[in-house]
Amino acid sequence: MFERFSEGLAALTREHRRRHRRIVQSSQQPHLTVDGVAKLSFCSNDYLGLAAHPALAAAACEALSASGLGTGASHLVSGHHLWHERLEEALASWLGRPCLTFATGYTASVGIIPALVDRADAIFMDKLNHASLNDGCLLSRASTHRFRHNDTEHLRQLLEKSDARQKLIVVDGIFSMDGDMTPLPAILALAEAFDAWIYLDDAHGIGVLGEQGRGTASHFGLHNHPRLIQLVTFGKAAGSQGAAVCAEPVVIDWLMHHARSHIFTTAAPALLAASLCASIDIMQQADDRRAHLQALIARWQEGSRGLPWAALPSQTPIQGLVIGSNEDTLALANALWQDGIWVPAIRPPTVPEGTARLRISLSASHTLADVDELLVSLTRIAQSHPTQASMA
Ligand SMILES: *Cc1c(COP(=O)(O)O)cnc(C)c1O
Numbered sequence: 255m256f257e258r259f260s261e262g263l264a265a266l267t268r269e270h271r272r273r274h275r276r277i278v279q280s281s282q283q284p285h286l287t288v289d290g291v292a293k294l295s296f297c298s299n300d301y302l303g304l305a306a307h308p309a310l311a312a313a314a315c316e317a318l319s320a321s322g323l324g325t326g327a328s329h330l331v332s333g334h335h336l337w338h339e340r341l342e343e344a345l346a347s348w349l350g351r352p353c354l355t356f357a358t359g360y361t362a363s364v365g366i367i368p369a370l371v372d373r374a375d376a377i378f379m380d381k382l383n384h385a386s387l388n389d390g391c392l393l394s395r396a397s398t399h400r401f402r403h404n405d406t407e408h409l410r411q412l413l414e415k416s417d418a419r420q421k422l423i424v425v426d427g428i429f430s431m432d433g434d435m436t437p438l439p440a441i442l443a444l445a446e447a448f449d450a451w452i453y454l455d456d457a458h459g460i461g462v463l464g465e466q467g468r469g470t471a472s473h474f475g476l477h478n479h480p481r482l483i484q485l486v487t488f489g490k491a492a493g494s495q496g497a498a499v500c501a502e503p504v505v506i507d508w509l510m511h512h513a514r515s516h517i518f519t520t521a522a523p524a525l526l527a528a529s530l531c532a533s534i535d536i537m538q539q540a541d542d543r544r545a546h547l548q549a550l551i552a553r554w555q556e557g558s559r560g561l562p563w564a565a566l567p568s569q570t571p572i573q574g575l576v577i578g579s580n581e582d583t584l585a586l587a588n589a590l591w592q593d594g595i596w597v598p599a600i601r602p603p604t605v606p607e608g609t610a611r612l613r614i615s616l617s618a619s620h621t622l623a624d625v626d627e628l629l630v631s632l633t634r635i636a637q638s639h640p641t642q643a644s645m646a
Contacts, residue, residue: 270580271601281306284620293596294624296614301462301571302543303619304493304536310529317528325521329355330510333521341527344534345498349468349486350478352506353498356515357522359457359487360386362497365515366485367424367453368394369508376418378409378450380425382432387424387455396422403429406440413448421450427459427470431605431613433568435459438474445481453483461491461537462571467544492533495526543618547571550616550625557629562636566611573614574600575632583610586635593631 266272280287282298282305304310317337325333338355345353356362367390371377375396379387382403391398397418401408413421423445425436438454445452456469464472471477471484480502488496499509510516554573558565566574577583580601587599590612601610614628 270584276596284617284624288596293591293594294627295596296616296620296628297596297598298617299458299490299615300493300617300619301458301491301547301615302467302493302537302540303617304491304533306619307493307533307536309532309536310493313532314525314529317525318523321524323523323525325523327521328517328519329521330517335521335524335527337524337527337531338521341530341534342498344531345486345500348466348534348538349484349500351500352503353500354506354509354513354516355522355527356497356499356513357519358495359455359485359489359497360389361515361519362485362487362499362513363387363390363453363455364393365390365513365517366483366499366509367391367422368514369512370394370451370453370483370505371396371420371422373397374418375420375422376416378412378416378421378423380404380429380436382429383424383426384430384455384457387426387453391424403432404434404437406437406444409441410444413444413450416448421448422453423450424453425455427454427456428463428570428572430458430572431600431611432566432574433570433572434566435463435470435473435570438471438476442476442479442481451481451483453485455485457485457487457490458570458572460486461540462544462547466538467491467540488530488533492530492537494529494533496522496530540618547616547618550618550620550622553622553625554614554616554629557625558632561629561632571616573616575612575614576609577611578608580610583612585639587612589635589639590628590631593635595628595631597628 276288278286278288282300284295286295327333342353363386371394373395377391377396377398379400380403381400399412401412423441428435459470461467463470468477471482483501485499488494564576577586583599587597590597597612597614600613
């Protein structure tokens with residue numbers, strides 16, 4: 255085993271795929287301290303700038319002193335605290351349907367999908383779906399059909415061929431590495447035509463898109479369609495930790511009795527639920543933050559046109575700059591780092607071979623000047639490393 259692992263790790267090094275964790279020594283915000291130095295960061299999914307918000311920390315501290323840290327058991331035994339109940343109420347009043355909470359988005363999907371479908375059923379999933387969805391589908395043992403990214407004609411063909419008992423379409427609302435949205439109106443029309451259901455992973459859409467930040471479906475005017483099962487996560491725009499699924503009452507009731515990652519795990523500390531209640535209050539009223547985020551996105555989209563690399567046409571806080579090879583992408587990320595800017599190099603297997611990229615994540619706590627600083631630095635690097643730029 256040791257030999258196989260050592261060889262595998264050596265291969266990662268050769269392929270420039272070895273990962274390295276940097277150590278953040280301040281709170282999560284654009285100007286932070288990492289590995290002992292000050293950097294301007296475009297790495298965080300803290301889209302609304304709430305991760306370091308004092309109201310979230312205050313709510314957490316208050317709940318911690320009043321309720322202690324441990325919850326002692328799972329929700330169904332004795333771990334369901336008043337703060338968890340308040341959180342589910344706040345979510346239901348914001349999102350308009352009952353909700354069930356989970357410790358993280360990853361554990362939510364690996365518990366929910368197998369509870370929704372089993373081996374008699376079929377799953378139809380976008381090829382660029384998040385890893386947690388792939389894993390949830392595998393665990394469900396339903397037959398799985400992958401359709402080309404955002405290709406609804408391909409999806410239609412697969413649905414047409416299926417005679418499964420129940421059909422579940424599984425998609426991201428906003429795709430993690432490209433920043434584009436799922437074509438939800440067309441997918442919902444197919445779900446109605448073929449009597450299918452939709453599991454929408456809205457990890458990146460919640461708080462960012464739609465009326466009061468209700469997410470991708472709201473953006474398309476389809477909020478709370480009965481065929482939609484919406485997963486929202488709280489590690490990104492909500493600035494905290496956790497996840498919830500929002501669906502018709504019978505679905506939520508079923509999931510409470512069948513989603514194994516809800517049942518067989520200790521409830522999260524009440525302080526997280528308390529911080530989320532504060533976060534939901536802010537997210538609902540954060541139109542100013544969402545408008546500023548759109549201004550930052552427009553600034554990057556406009557400014558990146560002059561660069562010798564391909565900026566993906568995204569209208570969301572996830573902005574990709576496709577470089578191509580792993581080596582060039584790492585070199586560019588290192589050059590930015592030398593310039594005081596932290597941007598992650600995203601490489602296979604996270605993205606397809608040959609499409610390694612910088613992923614620029616924008617947050618409402620960035621300023622327009624921060625985006626300009628990134629653009630100026632990239633322009634300077636492109637000019638001083640012509641071979642790198644010509645790779646694009
Ligand atoms: C981040 C992310 C998750 C995982 O959520 P966590 O709460 O971080 O576990 C799931 N799906 C998508 C699309 C994500 O981007």
